[in-house]
Amino acid sequence: MSPRVSVTVLHRFCGAVAVAALTVAATVVPSAAASAAFPDPRPGGDAFLSRPWAPTFDPADPMVLVNKAHPVSPAGWAPDDLVRPDVPALGGHDRLRPDAARALERLAADAREATGRELVLASGYRSADYQRDLYARYVDSHGRRAADTFSARPGYSEHQTGLAADVAEAGTPFTGFGRTETGRWVAAHAWRYGFVVRYPQGAQDVTGYSPEPWHLRYTGKGLTTRMHLAGLVTLEEAFGAGPAPDYAPAG
Ligand SMILES: [Zn+2]
Numbered sequence: 421m422s423p424r425v426s427v428t429v430l431h432r433f434c435g436a437v438a439v440a441a442l443t444v445a446a447t448v449v450p451s452a453a454a455s456a457a458f459p460d461p462r463p464g465g466d467a468f469l470s471r472p473w474a475p476t477f478d479p480a481d482p483m484v485l486v487n488k489a490h491p492v493s494p495a496g497w498a499p500d501d502l503v504r505p506d507v508p509a510l511g512g513h514d515r516l517r518p519d520a521a522r523a524l525e526r527l528a529a530d531a532r533e534a535t536g537r538e539l540v541l542a543s544g545y546r547s548a549d550y551q552r553d554l555y556a557r558y559v560d561s562h563g564r565r566a567a568d569t570f571s572a573r574p575g576y577s578e579h580q581t582g583l584a585a586d587v588a589e590a591g592t593p594f595t596g597f598g599r600t601e602t603g604r605w606v607a608a609h610a611w612r613y614g615f616v617v618r619y620p621q622g623a624q625d626v627t628g629y630s631p632e633p634w635h636l637r638y639t640g641k642g643l644t645t646r647m648h649l650a651g652l653v654t655l656e657e658a659f660g661a662g663p664a665p666d667y668a669p670a671g
Pocket of ligand 1: 579584585586634635636
């Protein structure tokens with residue numbers, strides 16, 4: 421059960437790793453070839469970049485916002501079109517929505533070409549029931565307060581949408597992804613494939629989660645290109661949706 425691997429160790433080293441990864445991402449200048457492949461989508465220049473996109477709460481929409489303030493709704497929703505991407509998987513949670521699966525295949529192929537390393541899928545779609553069990557185990561082992569910083573409560577996980585993928589470099593636990601060759605490449609290039617590194621360093625007050633260089637969220641290239649150009653690193657900022665540092669108090 422790889423999700424249990426060394427979470428406490430992760431907390432010790434993850435900060436420096438994620439900072440390094442984000443520094444790489446921030447200093448990447450698109451090449452001429454990349455610019456041709458990803459034309460500037462701005463219809464209105466800077467105004468386009470500064471105008472938040474409205475979030476959607478439809479779990480079937482690739483741009484759905486799921487965080488501690490916005491659970492998957494309706495509760496228990498499950499995609500009906502999950503597929504297995506042609507990417508090596510570490511376990512049984514190896515399915516994604518079709519667009520996310522195709523994008524992950526392209527990302528993995530290009531990462532392999534650039535680094536010589538194999539990207540693997542550690543965890544894709546997870547049902548609300550499985551998330552309930554996973555979160556309960558984390559609460560048992562770490563306590564509820566700590567568990568809430570790295571594991572979503574049931575009904576609040578992006579993995580339930582089939583649009584989130586925890587990835588790893590073959591031979592390295594996914595919790596060490598940020599310090600791998602593949603992890604650095606993904607931090608710099610994921611946006612080109614429509615993925616956001618969803619829980620970046622320094623954004624816990626916005627996202628509600630500790631840095632997770634391995635958790636990729638597919639939204640499509642339109643949004644991620646815009647975020648890259650505008651220097652936005654969280655979906656909450658991109659959507660102008662406000663921070664979601666914690667769950668609402670139980671009523
Ligand atoms: Zn994840």
